[in-house]
Amino acid sequence: MAINGETKIESINGETKHGSINGTESNNEPKAVSRHQEVGHKSLLQSDALYQYILETSVYPREPEPMKELREVTAKHPWNIMTTSADEGQFINMLLKLVNAKNTMEIGVFTGYSLLATALALPDDGKILAMDINRENYEVGLPIIEKAGVAHKIDFKEGPALPILDQMVADEKHHGTFDFIFVDADKDNYINYHKRLIDLVKIGGLIGYDNTLWNGSVVAPPDAPLRKYVRYYRDFVLELNKALADDPRIEICMLPVGDGITLCRRVS
């Protein structure tokens, strides 16, 4: 998920600075300019210009046409803030090719940008178990996914992911079967997902937890004027980050791509 909201940008001595953890400003501060709205996503980089550079130099010129189309359709959706950013989509696509992923899972589909990035990376007989409580949004992207010729790889299940995971965990045949799992849904359940996914991912396979830097709020002081939803989920993200760091069954790598993605490689 990408979260943007307002970002305070001030020009100091010709340098652009931006604050990313609150949505408020005091009266004597320069007027907020929502530059992230222009690029569509919250960046954790030192400047918006740098993020824009990445998009324009490396991401957009190489973005597959169906992903571009889906990104543009999603930009018109009232909840477009939720979509995976284009740079993260590119990262996921490359990662899946590097690890030769074939059997994958996604929790949190929305209109399907990360799903399409995944589907395009998998071999023709690759599979994605995709779960979301909202099918309507998935159907926004589905015609584009179909046109791209990759819909046959997707098994979409509408509903909360947790009960589906419970059913799978109860049946040993699913244990250790997934090469890659991308989690981008309800942050307050990430720990619950992890408890189940660790059995379902292969030893040597990967789980990617999205938004683990949570709009930069993971380092916000306790009294920082955070947006309500940012504050609400922050403690869950902090708890997850600690739990992942303490979990001996995985190796981890937290990357500042998009809103932060933590890759977990199961080792036992």
Ligand SMILES: C[S@@+](CC[C@H](N)C(=O)[O-])C[C@H]1O[C@@H](n2cnc3c(N)ncnc32)[C@H](O)[C@@H]1O
């Ligand atoms: C941040 S969006 C996913 C963005 C998506 N990965 C993309 O590339 O656009 C989060 C999604 O999680 C879904 N969601 C929320 N709670 C869920 C749950 N309990 N189980 C499955 N999906 C859920 C929401 O409906 C929403 O579509």
